[in-house]
Amino acid sequence: METIILDTGDLAPAVEALKAGQLVAFPTETVYGLGADGTNAAACRRIFEAKGRPQDNPLILHVLDKPALMALTLGPLPAAAAALVEAFWPGPLTVVVRANPDIPGAVRAGLDTVAVRSPSHPAARDLIAGLGRPIAAPSANLSGRPSPTDAGAVWEDMAGRIPYIVDGGSTHVGLESTVVDCTTTPPTLLRPGGIGLDMVASVVGEVAQASGHGPVRAPGMKYRHYAPEAPVIWLDRIDPEAVQPALAELARDYPKLAVIAPEPLPQAVLGGRQRSLGQDAVTAAHRLFQAIRQLDQLKPDGIVIVWESEDGLGLAVKNRIEKAATTRVRL
Numbered sequence: 002m003e004t005i006i007l008d009t010g011d012l013a014p015a016v017e018a019l020k021a022g023q024l025v026a027f028p029t030e031t032v033y034g035l036g037a038d039g040t041n042a043a044a045c046r047r048i049f050e051a052k053g054r055p056q057d058n059p060l061i062l063h064v065l066d067k068p069a070l071m072a073l074t075l076g077p078l079p080a081a082a083a084a085l086v087e088a089f090w091p092g093p094l095t096v097v098v099r100a101n102p103d104i105p106g107a108v109r110a111g112l113d114t115v116a117v118r119s120p121s122h123p124a125a126r127d128l129i130a131g132l133g134r135p136i137a138a139p140s141a142n143l144s145g146r147p148s149p150t151d152a153g154a155v156w157e158d159m160a161g162r163i164p165y166i167v168d169g170g171s172t173h174v175g176l177e178s179t180v181v182d183c184t185t186t187p188p189t190l191l192r193p194g195g196i197g198l199d200m201v202a203s204v205v206g207e208v209a210q211a212s213g214h215g216p217v218r219a220p221g222m223k224y225r226h227y228a229p230e231a232p233v234i235w236l237d238r239i240d241p242e243a244v245q246p247a248l249a250e251l252a253r254d255y256p257k258l259a260v261i262a263p264e265p266l267p268q269a270v271l272g273g274r275q276r277s278l279g280q281d282a283v284t285a286a287h288r289l290f291q292a293i294r295q296l297d298q299l300k301p302d303g304i305v306i307v308w309e310s311e312d313g314l315g316l317a318v319k320n321r322i323e324k325a326a327t328t329r330v331r332l
């Protein structure tokens with residue numbers, strides 16, 4: 002299949018493709034999504050085929066507003082969901098609610114709940130409005146790979162597999178939405194993301210954190226994610242006195258080591274195989290996936306990522322590094 006890149010000013014072919022049950026990759030404020038008509042079961046199944054995504058990993062439905070969420074919810078909207086929507090929509094916050102049984106099983110991965118969010122990106126909103134129905138969309142990467150934050154990264158993974166990629170430049174947030182399960186009391190954080198846990202808690206009070214133990218609460222939580230070709234080694238502190246010797250030792254084991262770290266970057270002679278995460282968590286979130294993809298193209302034999310913070314977006318950055326990592330070095 003030939004893949005065509007569209008400008009955000011020329012969305013008509015993308016809307017027609019969605020109406021015809023085909024897939025369209027599009028920008029959102031978090032990462033690029035791989036969208037299908039969320040009411041069309043066959044179209045939604047195509048998302049799983051194109052990504053190589055496990056069948057039991059559910060999708061997020063993208064809508065314009067709260068009334069659209071209410072139409073997808075079975076029974077009344079939980080108070081926590083209403084409050085989160087009021088505070089953060091449109092934006093990088095996904096609520097999980099009891100699902101209207103009309104929603105295709107593929108979207109829910111067979112669960113009786115559904116995840117819904119309202120993106121703020123104008124191109125995403127234009128597509129939803131043009132289709133006139135919710136758009137089901139996970140990130141537009143091959144399953145297991147880092148999420149795409151620009152159209153070039155989507156092209157790397159999806160060229161030949163989908164008819165259209167809408168190019169909206171580089172995404173603003175750079176990592177996925179925060180997912181909050183509003184069917185539990187208190188609500189449960191299923192995935193940290195573009196809205197910090199502190200912000201969520203300021204709206205709903207107590208928030209339970211899904212633990213890595215016990216039954217899997219959301220199928221998406223059990224897979225390794227965001228991973229490049231090279232093994233990823235996470236150094237879990239930023240103190241230079243700990244990082245420098247650890248890096249020196251790793252450089253002996255991995256002669257073509259690459260490094261991603263906050264500033265100031267550790268001193269290491271790496272032939273340009275270095276990317277900066279900047280000086281704060283917002284910048285790090287924006288840069289992380291692109292840094293991983295760019296360094297991976299240099300074919301390093303290992304990628305070290307230095308990260309410690311859990312403040313604000315730091316928790317989401319740490320979560321993505323943890324899931325991408327093959328090894329964690331505790332400093």
Ligand code: AMP
Nearest residue numbers: 059060061097114115116139140219221
């Ligand atoms: P993504 O995997 O980032 O491409 O987007 C979908 C993610 O949303 C999944 O991996 C899950 O973590 C989460 N999600 C979607 N639907 C549900 C649901 N019904 N219950 C819990 N989590 C969900």
Ligand code: MG
Nearest residue numbers: 139140141148
């Ligand atoms: Mg994803």
